Amino acid sequence: MDQPKALPTNYVTQPDKIATSKGKTVRTEEMIINMGPQHPSTHGVLRLEIIVDGEIIVDAIPHIGYLHRCFEKHAEHMTNYQQVIPYADRMDYVASMNNDWAFALAIERMMKIEVPERVEYIRVIMAELQRIASHLVALGTYGIDAGAFTPFLYCFRDREEILDLFEMTCGARLLYNYIWVGGVSHDLPQGFIEQAKEFCTYFKPKIKEFNDLLTYNEIFIKRTAHVGVLPRDVAINYACSGPMLRGSGVHWDLRRDDPYSVYHKFEWEVQTGKGEVGTVGDCWDRHIVRVREMEQSVKIIEQALASIPEGNVQSAIPKRIRPEPGDIYVRTETPRGELGFYVISDGSGSPYRVKARGPAFVNLSVLPEISRGAMIADLTLIVGSVDIVLGEVDR
Amino acid sequence: MDPVRTYFRNIWLALSSIAIGMRITMKHLFVPSVTVQYPDVKLKLPERARNRLYVNIDDCIGCDQCSMACPVDCITIETIKSTPDQDLGVTSTGHKKRLHVPKFDIDIAKCCYCGLCVYPCPTECIVMTDVYEFSEFDRNNLIYNFSVMTPAEVETARVKAKKAEEEAAAKKAAAAAAPKPAPPASPPPVPPTEPT
Amino acid sequence: MELLQHIGLEQNLLTIVLVSALPLVFILLYALVTLYLEMKVSAHIQDRLAYMRTGWHGVLQPFADILKLLQKEDTVPAAADRFLFKLAPFVVFAGTYAGFAAIPFSSAYIGSNINLGVFFIIAASSLVVIGILMGGWASNNKWSIFGAIRSAAQMVSYEIPTALAILIAVMITGSLNLQEVTQYQSGGIQNWVVFGGSLPLTQKLLILPFTLLTFFILFIASIAEVNRTPFDLPEAESELVQGFNTEYSGMRFAMFYLAEYANMFLVSAVAVSLFLGGWSSPFGEALSGPLWDLFWFVAKGMFLVFVQIWIRWTLPRLRVDQLMYTSWKVLTPFLFLCVFAVGLILVL
Numbered sequence: 001m002d003q004p005k006a007l008p009t010n011y012v013t014q015p016d017k018i019a020t021s022k023g024k025t026v027r028t029e030e031m032i033i034n035m036g037p038q039h040p041s042t043h044g045v046l047r048l049e050i051i052v053d054g055e056i057i058v059d060a061i062p063h064i065g066y067l068h069r070c071f072e073k074h075a076e077h078m079t080n081y082q083q084v085i086p087y088a089d090r091m092d093y094v095a096s097m098n099n100d101w102a103f104a105l106a107i108e109r110m111m112k113i114e115v116p117e118r119v120e121y122i123r124v125i126m127a128e129l130q131r132i133a134s135h136l137v138a139l140g141t142y143g144i145d146a147g148a149f150t151p152f153l154y155c156f157r158d159r160e161e162i163l164d165l166f167e168m169t170c171g172a173r174l175l176y177n178y179i180w181v182g183g184v185s186h187d188l189p190q191g192f193i194e195q196a197k198e199f200c201t202y203f204k205p206k207i208k209e210f211n212d213l214l215t216y217n218e219i220f221i222k223r224t225a226h227v228g229v230l231p232r233d234v235a236i237n238y239a240c241s242g243p244m245l246r247g248s249g250v251h252w253d254l255r256r257d258d259p260y261s262v263y264h265k266f267e268w269e270v271q272t273g274k275g276e277v278g279t280v281g282d283c284w285d286r287h288i289v290r291v292r293e294m295e296q297s298v299k300i301i302e303q304a305l306a307s308i309p310e311g312n313v314q315s316a317i318p319k320r321i322r323p324e325p326g327d328i329y330v331r332t333e334t335p336r337g338e339l340g341f342y343v344i345s346d347g348s349g350s351p352y353r354v355k356a357r358g359p360a361f362v363n364l365s366v367l368p369e370i371s372r373g374a375m376i377a378d379l380t381l382i383v384g385s386v387d388i389v390l391g392e393v394d395r
Numbered sequence: 396m397d398p399v400r401t402y403f404r405n406i407w408l409a410l411s412s413i414a415i416g417m418r419i420t421m422k423h424l425f426v427p428s429v430t431v432q433y434p435d436v437k438l439k440l441p442e443r444a445r446n447r448l449y450v451n452i453d454d455c456i457g458c459d460q461c462s463m464a465c466p467v468d469c470i471t472i473e474t475i476k477s478t479p480d481q482d483l484g485v486t487s488t489g490h491k492k493r494l495h496v497p498k499f500d501i502d503i504a505k506c507c508y509c510g511l512c513v514y515p516c517p518t519e520c521i522v523m524t525d526v527y528e529f530s531e532f533d534r535n536n537l538i539y540n541f542s543v544m545t546p547a548e549v550e551t552a553r554v555k556a557k558k559a560e561e562e563a564a565a566k567k568a569a570a571a572a573a574p575k576p577a578p579p580a581s582p583p584p585v586p587p588t589e590p591t
Numbered sequence: 592m593e594l595l596q597h598i599g600l601e602q603n604l605l606t607i608v609l610v611s612a613l614p615l616v617f618i619l620l621y622a623l624v625t626l627y628l629e630m631k632v633s634a635h636i637q638d639r640l641a642y643m644r645t646g647w648h649g650v651l652q653p654f655a656d657i658l659k660l661l662q663k664e665d666t667v668p669a670a671a672d673r674f675l676f677k678l679a680p681f682v683v684f685a686g687t688y689a690g691f692a693a694i695p696f697s698s699a700y701i702g703s704n705i706n707l708g709v710f711f712i713i714a715a716s717s718l719v720v721i722g723i724l725m726g727g728w729a730s731n732n733k734w735s736i737f738g739a740i741r742s743a744a745q746m747v748s749y750e751i752p753t754a755l756a757i758l759i760a761v762m763i764t765g766s767l768n769l770q771e772v773t774q775y776q777s778g779g780i781q782n783w784v785v786f787g788g789s790l791p792l793t794q795k796l797l798i799l800p801f802t803l804l805t806f807f808i809l810f811i812a813s814i815a816e817v818n819r820t821p822f823d824l825p826e827a828e829s830e831l832v833q834g835f836n837t838e839y840s841g842m843r844f845a846m847f848y849l850a851e852y853a854n855m856f857l858v859s860a861v862a863v864s865l866f867l868g869g870w871s872s873p874f875g876e877a878l879s880g881p882l883w884d885l886f887w888f889v890a891k892g893m894f895l896v897f898v899q900i901w902i903r904w905t906l907p908r909l910r911v912d913q914l915m916y917t918s919w920k921v922l923t924p925f926l927f928l929c930v931f932a933v934g935l936i937l938v939l
Binding site: 078079082083084085086087089090150157160167168169170171172175177185186189209212213214216217218219 | 405408409412413415416419420423429440441442443444445463464465466507508509510511514523
């Protein structure tokens with residue numbers, strides 16, 4: 001179908017599509033539907049304004065801002081950098097450890113702090129466990145979008161095991177405030193390594209069960225294959241990252257291509273979508289990339305647990321965090337994509353400006369492009385495959 | 396021939412994957428459930444659990460570190476200097492208390508449970524307990540007042556501190572007018588603490 | 592009416608009303624049981640416990656649900672078409688309930704022993720489509736209209752496989768009257784139509800794969816008729832909030848819900864009567880008698896309802912064009928093949 005022209009912001013439905021039937025002209029009109037802020041499947045408070053022609057979508061315009069909490073403004077008014085970390089937690093509340101790490105990494109690079117190796121290993125273990133937990137949420141809710149209510153509960157049951165590990169270490173289940181500038185807040189408790197190893201052995205058959213139940217189910221494949229195809233060049237042009245980008249076949253993972261911490265010491269593979277059951281870059285590809293990333297995370301965790309060195313996790317935490325005046329942009333690979341923090345420091349104890357580049361925000365911008373020509377039933381699945389968390393989209 | 400083969404292959408794939416899925420759910424029908432029936436059964440929280448704050452006011456030396464560390468400003472502390480003749484005692488960690496603390500309020504509704512107030516406390520008097528059932532009907536009941544000074548004690552301390560301040564100011568004025576100024580006594584510095 | 596003669600009452604208005612109200616009593620009891628069954632089965636499939644606090648293990652929860660729905664505010668949207676809006680749930684329920692008239696619950700009870708039994712059931716249950724369309728349109732809500740239109744398309748297209756499968760059973764048993772069809776299948780499990788009916792052995796072995804396939808397809812089509820996953824696009828929770836049900840609350844919503852459960856049993860009952868031997872005991876003469884017949888009938892019906900619940904909580908949802916594809920391009924051709932084959936084998 002023809003690409004619609006760029007739409008003005010005060011779009012009015014165009015009643016100039018004429019269909020003919022037996023010599024009589026029938027005037028059809030496109031309908032504007034609002035998939036409002038409260039909706040069971042927009043994963044938060046996202047408003048989608050959909051312009052449909054029958055059941056085919058002509059355009060889908062996301063309206064965001066319902067969860068804006070002024071994170072960047074708050075960060076400027078904190079008395080020290082340490083206080084920004086709880087706020088950074090709350091941006092992407094499903095993948096909190098990764099947010100902490102990105103910000104802490106930015107300040108460490110500005111102050112040129114070398115953290116002990118044990119700290120790096122702990123951070124990797126926590127980030128990968130968090131990646132598994134975040135993907136479990138994404139995959140479970142994706143099942144619900146498709147109509148399968150059961151995999152959601154299986155995913156959450158497995159996620160409980162991970163949250164138990166986190167609670168044992170730092171005391172909180174969702175918003176950790178664990179990874180600090182220069183180290184971590186607590187060392188691993190007694191029994192953590194054994195329990196984490198147990199989790200890895202427990203979790204591997206669960207991935208297989210999830211695949212049998214949902215991923216390779218023919219109905220699910222029929223719903224997600226060839227739907228929401230994101231071509232390679234479009235993905236790169238829109239600055240997509242994370243599973244969105246890798247699902248389109250682009251081999252790009254910041255843990256390998258812009259390395260930070262000790263990821264280079266472990267053996268793992270970057271997963272991309274290959275169009276196994278549909279086109280490269282469709283929703284199924286993004287789904288399978290997330291599932292396989294979970295498997296790779298388990299691999300990384302096992303290797304890290306086996307070779308974690310001893311050390312003092314708090315020896316490098318500075319007494320006063322007072323970076324030199326200057327700016328820095330640091331990016332890490334979170335479950336949603338490339339999370340970047342651009343920090344400007346003016347030499348005082350609190351930041352002058354913190355800008356968060358949220359991956360979900362950037363990934364969401366590609367939604368109108370990939371949902372043109374799809375049906376309304378597909379739109380739910382397309383939004384689900386982008387894997388947005390509104391806290392990160394709106395900050 | 397190819398469309399025909401795809402047609403039958405699709406049907407076969409659909410039926411086999413559905414059968415596999417149904418076998419999984421049937422198996423789960425006989426697995427015991429993982430629900431913990433709260434509130435009859437309560438899970439034991441780990442040692443480091445971060446829930447409601449508690450302040451042991453006897454150990455508080457009024458250094459204000461926790462209040463400054465809080466990112467959401469939920470701790471309000473007021474202190475009154477004590478005069479040298481008052482002996483407030485020693486905390487359980489050996490610090491000498493030199494400040495009265497007439498007001499130590501924590502608005503637990505604002506608290507974000509980050510734990511940043513716990514680390515800087517030199518006497519470890521503010522801790523995060525494992526209490527998570529503390530809902531109230533009235534929001535004002537969520538402002539916890541930890542200070543135990545009665546209004547009479549507060550008034551006495553305030554009066555004494557004011558008098559001491561006036562005496563020190565008078566002394567300073569007299570010393571400034573005198574030919575040889577005596578060096579002013581500097582108050583003992585409160586040791587800065589780092590997060591541990 | 593055999594029931595009346597059985598207990599010696601004459602046929603007057605009061606007895607007619609009593610007899611025709613019996614299925615309603617059954618439906619209400621069955622709805623309570625099925626609400627509980629669905630809740631518990633879905634919970635244990637998902638490794639969790641359902642309600643445990645209302646009564647022992649939640650037995651009183653269906654009553655609590657009904658009480659809650661009864662006391663809810665009856666809202667009618669301001670811009671809705673009031674008459675159609677209020678009428679829709681009753682049309683849906685009437686269509687379903689009318690079908691119960693021709694279902695043989697037992698050898699001694701059938702609401703109305705008409706010679707066109709199955710034909711009447713198919714016709715009467717088509718009223719449900721009208722009710723759903725009315726409900727969706729009258730709600731004056733774009734999402735409801737989507738649900739209603741999808742539902743109309745779905746139910747109309749799945750009537751075809753249903754009718755063809757029923758045709759095959761009718762060909763084997765030779766009658767449209769469900770009581771006669773059930774009596775044809777009495778005498779033990781080997782006489783059930785799904786295993787070939789009471790035919791000579793060679794014919795039976797030839798016809799067996801086709802009757803199994805027909806029963807299987809009838810079951811799939813009947814799930815589509817009642818709008819349950821994987822065919823529940825009209826009320827797809829994650830897309831349309833509740834589809835055509837969105838604007839309904841309180842007792843009207845309860846009516847839709849009751850109609851859905853009644854419809855589930857209706858299509859199961861039709862499948863059971865035609866293919867699984869109806870009220871006849873699988874052991875032939877043992878364990879039969881009017882009350883035993885009722886037990887066997889309800890047991891078989893509940894088993895099919897259980898399978899419907901099991902399928903609902905396992906599978907994802909089909910999209911509307913895939914749904915139509917399944918009906919027109921997969922189920923119907925296979926059924927035509929079965930009709931042809933069964934006809935040929937019967938003639939041999």
